[in-house]
Amino acid sequence: MSATEIVFYCIAFFMIASGLGVVLARNIVHSALALILALGAVAGVYVILTVEFLALTQLVVYGAAVIMLVLFALMLTRARERPQALFGKNRPIAFVIAAGLLTAFIAGIVASEWATTNPDDIEPLPFQEIGDVLFSAWAVPFEVISVVLVIAMAGAILLSQPDQGEQ
C-alpha cells in the first residue's frame, strides 16, 4: 500500500466520522462545525484524486462562504436557545431507508465491471487543461451559471428584507 493510499483511507475515515457528526450531533452548532471538517475532508479527497483546482474551490466556497451562511442562519433563528427534540418521529424508517440505499449502492459497485485505467498509471491533471476546457467548450454554461448565481443572490437579499411596516 502506497503512502497516497494510506492518506486516502485516513481522510475517508475522517470524512465519514465528521459526516456522522453532522447528522447525529445534539448541539446544532457542533453539526455546523463538523460540516466544516467533512467538507475539508472532501477537499482532501480531491487532492488525492489530483484535482487541486476543485479542492481549492471547495475550500473557498464551502469551507468559508457556505459555512458562514449556515452559521448566520443558525444565529438568526436562535436554534440553540430553545431546547427541543432534534429528531423527528421517523428515525427507524429513515435508518432502514439509508441502510438499504447503502447496501444497494455497494452491491452495484461490487457487481459492476469498471473499464478504468490502472490506478498507478493515472497522471495528474494540470490546472491549465481545466481552464482551457472551461473557457472554450464550456464557456456558455459557465456564463449561464454566473447569471444563476447573481439571480440567486438578488433573490436571497429580496427574501430576507423586512416587509413594509415590519420592524
Add this chain to the structure above:
Amino acid sequence: MPPLEHVLVISAILFSIGVYGVLTRRNAVNILMSVELMLNAVSINMVAFAIYGRVAFDNTFTGIIFAFFIVVVAAAEVALALGIVVRLFRNRATANVDEVNLLKW
C-alpha cells in the same frame, strides 16, 4: 492511488449519511447541511469517474466541470434556502420543518 471502487464506496457511505440526516433532522438548517453532504458525495463520484476514465473516454474530463458547477449551484441554493429559513423563522417563530404546516390540508 486507491482503486475506483473504494472511492465510490466512501462516497456512497457519505451519501447515505446525508439521506439519513435529511429524513430525521427537524431543523431546516440541519437538513440543508445534510443536503450539502449528499451533493459532495455526488461530486466525489463525478470526479472519480472523470479521473479514472480519462484515458478510456478520449482524454475528456467532463465530470470535473460538472463537480465545479455543482459547487456553484450549491452556493446559490444555500443562499436562497437560508433566506427562506430566516423568513420562515420571522413569520412562524420556528425553524423546524414539521411545525410548518401552512400548506397542509
